[in-house]
Amino acid sequence: MPPFERFYTDHRDEILGYLTRVLGREDAEDAFQETFLRALRAYPKLEHGRHLRAWVFTIASRIAVDEHRRRRPAGEAPESAVEDRGPAYAEIAHLTDELPPTERAAVVLRYGYDLAYEDIGAALGSSEEAARQAASSGVRRLRRRRSE
């Protein structure tokens, strides 16, 4: 296991970027602090230093999704997915704000940070397949909105 300092400095930029994207600047800072405090509590229990990036995204995503649910308890239910053709993230980044929390997290993790669906599933507390569906459902919703 690397010393926590190295883990923290390796990942703090993209975790803050991710949380800012999904929560907005104001809430991102509190969520950032909570993410790394939780990571610090759990760090001694990790058995090896592989997958640390996916692991910290998992923690950050759970915090972000909880924060969304706290804000909007009656969030929209995700639609089932049909296709997933992987749009260029820059094209859709500014639109993801309007997606339901789980879809938004899945789209941002997949296209913004190139995480595997297996890792996104772990991050969102669901299966790999559910993560794939949330991402493609989000993408379909974005396409629909763009063509409206």
Place this chain on the structure above:
Amino acid sequence: MTFPAELDRRFRDAAAAAGLLDVAYDVMDSPIGPLLVAVSPRGLCRISFEGEAALDDLAARAGTRVLRSPRPVEEARRELDEYFEGRRRGFGLRVDLHGLPVFQRRVLEELVRVHYGEVATYGTLAARIGKPRAARAVGGALNRNPVPVVVPCHRIVGASGSLVGYAGGLERKRALLELEGAAV
């Protein structure tokens, strides 16, 4: 992208305040170059001339939750600053030698009795711990001293009075002895 300094500082303070760190450290300037100064909940556990290269070693010895966090290190910094300014002759800091071999701990604990401005030889130190023939082993233990300056291995010299060796380099050893006004 430059990471927001205020957010970074808040996290580092919060981590220490929550008692979640095995080791907090900071890097300070000194007349003998930058020093990495690290404290565990038991006390001062590392002073290094090598900067953050010492982090892996610290994590192996004291635990992986090693984070740069200035606040817990403030007292050690202050005492070291006073020492380097010539205003302090002894340290009041608790020193954490936990995890070191028994022989090395004995050597380092005995070393604290060699006072500011004095020097002793490796052989004398070996005799003081009841192992008069172990001068070479004493040298090895001093070479791996995790808290130089505060545990003053720079005050140990060869039988002829020559400086012999120092993990931080002979120039630093000479500078420390000159600062203390030791006759070498």
